Amino acid sequence: QNRTITGTVTGKEDGLPIPGVTVKIMGAKGGTLTNQQGKYSLDVSPGIKSLTFSSLGFVSQTQTLPLNNILNVILTGDDQALSEVVITALGIQRKKNELPYAAQEVKGEELTKTRDNNFVNSLSGKVAGLDIKQSNMMGGSTNVVMRGFKSLTGNNQALFVVDGIPVSNANTNTDDQTKGKRGYDYGNAAADINPDDIASINVLKGAAATALYGSRATNGVIMITTKKGKKNSLGITVNSGVTFGKIDRTTFTKYQNEYGAGYVNQYSKKGYDSPDGNFWYLDVFGKGPSLITPFTQDASYGGAFNPDLKVFQWNAFDPTSPTYGKATSWVAAKNDPSSFYKTAVNSSQSITLDGGGDKTTFKFGYLRTDETGVLPNSKIKKNSFNFSGDHEVTSTIKISASANYTNVNGLGRYGTGYDGANPNQQFRQWWQTNVDIKEQEAAFNREKKNITWNWSDETASGAIYSNNPYWSRYKNYETDNRDRYFGNVAMTWKPLEWLDFLGRVTYDGSNELQEDRLAIGGADVSEYARYNRSANEVNFDLMANFNKQITPNLNIRGLVGSNLRRTKVSSIFAKTNGGLGTENLYSLSNSVNAINAPLERYERVAVDGLFANTTIGYKELVFLDASIRRDQSSTLPADHNSYWYPSVAGSFLFSNLMKESTWLSHGKFRINYAEVGNDAPPLSLYDVYKINPVFGGNVLTSITTDKKNPFLRPERTKSIEAGLEMNFLAGRIGFDFSYYRTNSVDQIMAVDVSTTTGFSTRFVNAGTVRNQGIEVSAFVVPIKTTDFSWTLNLNFTRNRNQVIELYEGNNNLQLADYRGGVTLNATVGEPFGTLRSTDFxxxxxxxxxxxxxxxxxSAPNQVIADVNPKWAGGIQNNIKYKDLSLSFLIDIKQGGSVFxxxxxxxxxxxxxxxxxxxxxxxxxxxxxxxxxxxxxxxxxxxxxxxxxxxxxxxxxxxxxxxYINNPPAGYIYDASFVKLREAALTYALPKKWIGDKALKGVDVSLVGRNLWIIHKNTPYTDPEAGLSSGNLQGYQSGAYPSVRTIGFNFRFKF
Amino acid sequence: CAKNLDDYNVDQKNPDKVTASSLFANALKELTDNITTPDVNINVFRFWVQQWTATTYQDEPRYDMITRSIPIKYWTPMYVEVLHDFKESKRITEADPLLSAKVKANRIAATEIASVYAWSVVVNCWGDVPYTEALGTIGKPKYDKAADIYTDLFKRLDAAITSIDPGADSFGSSDLLYDGNAAAWLKFAHSLKLKLALNIADVNDATARSIILASADKAFTSNADNASFRYLSSTPNNNPVSNSLNSTYTSRKDYVASEAIIKMMNETEDPRRPFFFTSVKGIYIGGEAGLNNTFAAFSQASKKVIAPDFEALLLDYAEVEFILAEAAERWGISGSPADHYNKGITASILYWGGTQAQADTYLALPNVAYATATGNFKQKIGEQKYLALYNRGYDAWTEWRRLDYPVLKKASQATLDMPLRLFYPTSERTLNQENVEKASASMGGDVVTTKLFWDKF
Structure with missing residues (x-):
C-alpha cells in the first residue's frame, strides 16, 4: 500500500515557501519538486523511511516520514560561502561546491560600500587573479586584466556580462591618447553599470569556466547578476552619499625654492644679457634695459632668489594686474602648483524599488551621480535607469525583460599625456618656481584671458609653450555625452520537470559624442574637433537545458544552444582646419580654412556560435563537465571561417568521503583543460588605399601602411587549471588555491615589419604567449561571538608571463614608442610588456x-624594465560589533616598473x-x-x-x-605599493531609534577610498598612475596625483 | 548567417581602387614634405649645416639624433609613403589598357625620375640600403651597396629619358611639379643626372665625366625650369617650414639664424640677406650653435621663407650651374668655371628676389669673384653653393660632405661629431637584423663618422 506524503517547504529566514525543492525518496527511485507555493505531493512505497529535501542555496535535509503523512520542512539557508549558488556562464546556476573551475564571488555590498562611481575600481584587491589598475582621473578608465596579458596586440580586458548581456570594457580613447600624446580618458564602458543595481559578481577566471561564451571570453568573465524583485513583496532602498576628494601630497611634485626661471645663469658659459647674467635685459616700459624673467625658458635653473632684487616678472606684463609695469621681488612662489588642485565632490543618490505579486516580480532603479574633479572646471553627471521584471505566463512559461539606460555627461575631463591639455606637463616637467599659481588664477579671473607665465617674448604677445593653466582648463575643454542602452527580452519554457528552453535577445548600444576645443589665444592653433561614434551589439541566444536524475546517485545535466552575435561600429571624426575664425564658437563651420574630409569608420562583425555542455554528477562526489563550441566568424576568410574548441573539467569533493571528520568541513579538488578560439579584428583581410586631403583640386591617395592578410586563421588559447578548496573548523578558516597555465598561440596581430617593405605593419598569425600562475583566496574568522566578529579575507595572485615566440624568428615586437626614448615591447623569452631603452x-x-x-x-634598445607586477594581494578586514561594522582593505602590489x-x-x-x-x-x-x-x-x-x-x-x-646626460633607465621606478585602499565604518541604527514601522533599517556610513599609501618607491607620484586602460602600461607622463576621498553615505530601507 | 557575410570584410569607407595620378601626386608631396620640413623630430639638417640654430632645446644642433628617433622618422616616409606609392602608381599605369602608349610612357618616365630622386636621397643619407628587394613581398630585404644602387639609378634615368615624348601629355594637374609638362621632366631628368654624377666624381671620375658631358646641355637653363613644389596657403598643403616657424601655426620660437651663415653673408653684405633672414634693428646676427639663444636677439628666417605658400625646391637652375662650374674645373668640359659660377650665383640672387645689379656688385667683390675668392675650387664653389642651398638642409649637408666647405665649427657643448650619415633606424635592428648588421659591417660600422662611398675626402 503506497502512502501519499504531502507538505510545504519553507525557508527558515523569511518563512516564505520555496519552489523547486528537489524531494528525493531515500533508498528507491523517484522524487518530485515543490510547486510555486512550496508544496509537494509524493507517492512512496511501503518500506520507505525517509525523504531528502535539497535546493540550491539551502542545506539539504533528510527527514523521517511521519505517521500522519504530512511532512513540512523548514530549510536553512546555506550561508557558507563555499556552498552558495553561483551564476556561471550563460546564466547557469550551480552550487559553488560542485564547480570544476575557479570562480570567486563578490557581493554587491562590497562594491558599493565606499561609493566609487566606477564599481570596477571596487574590485581591486578583492579577487585573486584579477589585476585592477585604476585611474587617478575623474571618470578615467580602469584596466581589468585576468591572469595576465594573453593577446600581444588585441584586447586583454575581461568581458563583463550583465544578466546575460555581454558588455565590453573597451574604452574609446584614441590611439594617441594611449601612447601618451594628446587625448582624454573617456573611461571604460563597464562603468556605465549602476553599482547599486548589482546583487553579486561572480568572477569566472579560466577558459574552462568561460568557454561557452566563445571567442571573447578568453580574458575571463565578470558575471554580474543584478538585483531582482521578490514575489509578494515591496522593498524600497534609498542611498544618499557624498564624498570629498583631495590630492595626496606625497604623489605630487616637491619643488626646490632656491632658484627661479631660466635655463642659464651667471655661472653658465653664456649667461643672459643682464649684468648679473641671470635675466633678460631689455628695454621695457620705457625704463631702459631692465631685468626681465626669461619667460620662454620653462625651467628653474636661473638666478638665485633674492627678495632685494626687483625683476619684471610675468605679471608686470598683465595690464589688468596691480603689478603691471612694476618690477617685483625675486622670490619663490608662495603657492606652488599643488594649490591648483581643488576638492573633488561626488554626490551619489539612488533609489531602488523592488517587489512583485504572485506571478510577477519587478525592480526599478535610478542612480544619479554628480562628480566634480580635483581640476578646475571638471564635472561628470551620470543618470542611470534600470528596469527588470519577469512574469509567469503559465506554470511552464516565464518571460522576463530588462532595460537599462545610462547617460554620462562629461565636461573638462583631464587631459592626459604630453600635451598642453594636461596641466602636469607644466607642473611636473616645465615650470618656473617663481610663478605663484594663485596669481595665475587671479590673472585669469580678471579678464578670462591667457595671461601666462610663459610669454613668448618681452612684449608678452602670447604663450610660447604653456598657457595659463586656468585659461587652459576653462577655455580648452572637452565635453562628451554618452547614451547607453542595454537590455534583454527572454522567454523560458519548461515543458518537463527536467527540461527547459530559453530564447533571448540582448542588445547593447551606445551613442557617443566627444568634442574637443582649443580656444583662440593659446599656444596651439585654435581648433574644434568632434567625434561621433555609435556602436551596437545584438545577441540572439537559443538554449535547451536539461537536468535529469538518472539514478539517485547519478545526475546528468547540460545544454545545447546557439548564439548569433552581430556588432556594428560606425564613427566619424571631423575637425576645423587652420584655426577658428570667431572666438568662443565651436562648430566646424567656424574653420579658417576649408575643413579636410572627416574620417569615417564602419565595421561590422558577425559571429555564429553553436555549443553544447554536459555535467555528470555522481553522488555529490564527482562532477565531470565537458563542453564544445563552434564559432563561425565573418572576420575570417569565408572558406576558413569556422573553428571548434572544447573544454573538459572535473571536480572531486573528497570531504564527502570523510563526513565524520570534525576538522574538515569542505574539501574539493578540481582540474580542467580548455581551448578557446578567436577571430580576427574586422577589416583585416583585404588591402585598401587611403584618401589623403585633396591638394588644390588634385586627389591624393596612398597605399595604407598596414598590409592585410586574406589567409588569416583563427587564433587559439589553451589553458589548464587545477585547484584545491578546503574549509576547516566549521567554516572558520578556508582557502581556495588555483594553479593555471595558458598558452595563447597563433595570434592574429599586426606586427611591425621593416618599413623597407613599403608597409609598417603586416597582419599575421604568429606568436605564443604563456601565462602561468597561482591564486589563493582565503578567509579566517578569528573571532565570532554573538556581538562581535572579525573576518579576514585574503587574496594573493602571482602571474608569470612569457613571450614564447613571435613572428618569423623576430625576437621583438614593439607595442608602443613612448616619448623619452622608451619603447614598450614583447620580447621572446621576456614577459609581455618590457621597457627598452638605453641603460647605464x-x-x-x-x-x-x-x-x-x-x-x-649602454648601447640602445636594452631591456631595462618589466612592467608586470611580481605578485599582488589584498587583505580585507570586516569587524562587526553589534550594529557597528568596520571594514578596510589593504591592497598590495609587489614589483612591476614604470618609466x-x-x-x-x-x-x-x-x-x-x-x-x-x-x-x-x-x-x-x-x-x-x-x-x-x-x-x-x-x-x-x-x-x-x-x-x-x-x-x-x-x-x-x-x-x-x-634626460640630457642620463639614459632613460635612470627614470625607471619600482611601482610596488601598499595602500589602505578603502575603509568604511557603518552603523545600522537600532530599530527603536527609527520609530517608523515602514522603515526597516537605516545605515549610516563613513567611507574613504585611497586613504593612505603606506609604502611606495615612486618619487612624487602614485605608482598606479598611468595613461588609460589597455595593453600599453608602465609609463607616466604628466601623472595625476592620487585622490583621497572621504565621505558619508546613508541607506534607508523600506 | 555569418558564413555568407563576406561583404563584412569589405571596407565601406576606403577605396580598393585608385588612380595612378592620385598616388603619383601624393608621393611627390610626401617626398617634398620630408626633405623640406624643419621639424626637429624628422629633419634637422639645417641645424647641422648651421644655417639655423635652436633657441632653447639644443639636442639637435648638438647632433643628437637618438633622443627623437630621427632616423626612423626620415626613413619610413621615404619607403612607405614616397617610394611605395611611386611604385604602385607605376604598376597601375602599366596595367592601364586605355592609356595611349605615349602618355603611358611619359607617366612611367615621370614616376621613374621622381623615384630615382627619392632613392638618391635615401642612399645619400644612409649609404647601403634595401633596394632590389625593397617594396616587394620579401619581409626582410637585403641591403644593396650604395654604389650599385647609383649605377642602377643612372640606368633608370637613361631609360626614362629615352622613353619621354616631350610633345605628349603626362599626368596633367596631378603632376604637382610640372603640371604634366613632359619636356620639363626631360630637363629635370638630365639635371638630376648631373647632380648624381657629380656626387660620384671623386670615386668614379670617368663615369661622372661622361654622364655630365652627355647631359650638360639638356639640363635646366633658367629658374623657370626649377623643380619646384608650389605649396598652397592653407593647411595641410602649406609649406612645412611654416608649420614650425610661422606664428599662424605655432607659438614656438625654436629657430634663429646661425652665426656661421650670417658671418659669411655679413662679410659680403650678401644681397640675399633680407630674403633669407630678418634683422635685429637693421643688423643681421646669428646665434651660436649649441648654446641658448634669445629669440628676439637674433635674426630669424625671413617672412618669405616662413610663408605658408612658399615653394620648395627639389633641384634648381643655380645648382645646375654650380655643377657645370665644377665639371669645367674637373674635366675642362662645358665652358669656363667662372662663367658657370657667376651664373649660379646670379640665378640664386635673382631667385630669392635680388636684382641683376645686386648680383653684379656681389660678383665683383674680391672674396666672391671666382678668380680672387679664397681657396681651391671646392672651397669657392662649396661656399657659394652652400649659400645658394639655403633652406635646403639635406642638399646643403650633402654638398658639405662632398666638398668639405664651408668649414663649420663644431657646435658648442656637443659631445658628438658632425654626422656624415644617419644611423640606421633602430627598428631595422629588430626587424631586419641580419641584413642591417651585414650592411653596417661592410660599410665600416653604423656610426655617423662612416663616410659614404662617394665621400672620399
Missing part, C-alpha cells in the same frame, strides 16, 4: 661614470628638490665647481674605482640630472 653601464653592480663625469650609457617622463624632463629643468641644495662639500651645488659647487655622481670610473670627477650641477642646459 655597470661594473660589479655600480654605475660607471665616464671621463666627462656623467654616467656612461617617469615627469622625472626624465623635470629633473633636467631644475624644478625638483634634488637639483638644488648643498653638495658633499656643504656648498650650494649649483655654484660653479670653481666656487666649490658641482656634484660627484655616485658610481665608479671605467676602472671600477670610486668616481671622483666633479661636474657642474648646471651649465647651459647641461646637467647631471634628467
Amino acid at each position: 653601464q655597470y661594473i660589479n653592480g655600480q654605475k660607471v661614470v665616464n671621463d666627462a663625469g656623467y654616467y656612461a650609457q 617617469s617622463l615627469d622625472q626624465y624632463y623635470g629633473q633636467a629643468t631644475g624644478i625638483y628638490r634634488e637639483s638644488a641644495g648643498l653638495n658633499d662639500l656643504g656648498n650650494p651645488q649649483r655654484l660653479p665647481i670653481s666656487q666649490g659647487g658641482g656634484v660627484i655622481l655616485p658610481g665608479v670610473d671605467k676602472n671600477g674605482n670610486p668616481n671622483t670627477k666633479r661636474v657642474e650641477a648646471y651649465d647651459n642646459d647641461v646637467t647631471p640630472y634628467g
